[in-house]
Amino acid sequence: QQPVQSPQAVILREGEDAVINCSSSKALYSVHWYRQKHGEAPVFLMILLKGGEQKGHEKISASFNEKKQQSSLYLTASQLSYSGTYFCGTEGAGSYQLTFGKGTKLSVIP
């Protein structure tokens, strides 16, 4: 089943923070986060394995709550380069399939 992302879209001014949520109804083994800019391929940001660990990538970090089957992506002090559509992808135990949400469109304006 497809994970649910929220919000669908968000507009930020440079320097503001944002949180993107991803929720699944099934037990998850891992959650991936990717960013896709218009006309380009999705690019991997980070992966979180079950265990509730939080990972960071410069000013972008994420958490995974395996009890709630939820993950959140945190963007701190946003830059213009953060603009794009963010997708979470979920993976179940024993599965090779990555199931993506519908995406969250993030626009950062000066």
Add this chain to the structure above:
Amino acid sequence: DAGVTQSPTHLIKTRGQQVTLRCSPKSGHDTVSWYQQALGQGPQFIFQYYEEEERQRGNFPDRFSGHQFPNYSSELNVNALLLGDSALYLCASSLPGNSIQYFGAGTRLSVL
């Protein structure tokens, strides 16, 4: 180091025709997955190839088939094209035992 390469970049076909899309994985990657991305949607998993076999398949009809060659490159074939098959088709490769996907730029298929 070349990334994932896909060909062609754009393709226009008519209903009922057949199409073949091609993908070369990143160096050192042995697994190839194919995704369909409709406008404004997330990528949808079609299938994954590993060791020249289809290892897992998503919810797509048999009109969608694939192949992986000994050099790990892959093809996606779609028969009896429908208007609804119009989409961006993404290929992604991954390292042995790793699920992180490295995507190609995709093939934009338009079915008229």
